[in-house]
Amino acid sequence: MRQKRKSKKLIQIYQKLYTSIGPRKWWPGDSPFEVIIGAILTQNTSWKNVEKAIKALKEKNLLDPLKLYNLKEDPLAKTIKSSGFFNIKAKRIKNFIYFLFEHYQGSIEKMFSEKLMPLRERLLKINGIGPETADSILLYAGGKPIFVVDAYTKRILIRHNIISKVANYSEIQELFMENLEKDIRMFNEYHALFVYIGKHFCKRIPDCETCPMKGL
C-alpha cells in the first residue's frame, strides 16, 4: 500500500473507533508517577489486578519516588502482590526509581523535560522497561507524541490484513508514526481504543459481527 493510502486507512479506522466508542479518557491515574508505576505493573497483567496493587500502595502511602527509593524490595513485592509477577515487578520498579534519582534527582518533571527520543533510549536501557512500557510512560505520563503498540494492536492489525504476522514492535509503531500527524491527543485515544476493541471484540475467539471495525 502506498503512503497516502495507508495514512487514509489509519485515519479511517481511528475516526470509526472514536465516533462509535468515544473518548477513553486514558490513562486512569491521579499523577504522572502513578501512571508510570501502573505501566510497569500492567505488564502482561489485567488492569483489574493492577488497580488493586496501586490501591495497596496508596493505602500504605508509598506511591511516591522517595518513599519507594527507601523501601526494600521485599515489602514492595508483598504490597503489589495482586498484580502478579510481583518479585520481578518490584525489581523493575526499583530499577526505574534508581534511574530517576541517578539522572533527575528523583524528579519526574525533570525527567520529562528531556527530549522525547533521547529519553526513550534512556528508559529502554532500564532492566524491565521494554518498548511498550517506555512508550506508555512517554505518552500517558509525559504527554509526548509517541504511538504505543501492544498485543491487542498487533492482533487487530493482523486480522485486518494491515500488517504481517511477523511484524515487530518498531515496524508497527513506524506504520503509525510515519503515516499520521504526531498528535498527542489522537495517539492517546487511538491506543486506548485499540485496547477497548481487543478486550471486547478482537479476543482470541473474536466477535467480528458486532465489532465497530467490521468491514474496515
Add this chain to the structure above:
DNA sequence: GACCAGGCACATC
C-alpha cells in the same frame, strides 16, 4: 481446572 491478561529478559539453538 484450563486459559487468559494493556511484557520483558534471558537461555538456547
Add this chain to the structure above:
DNA sequence: GATGTGCATGGT
C-alpha cells in the same frame, strides 16, 4: 535472529 520459557495473581 528466531523461538521458547519463567515470572504469578485473580477473573472467566
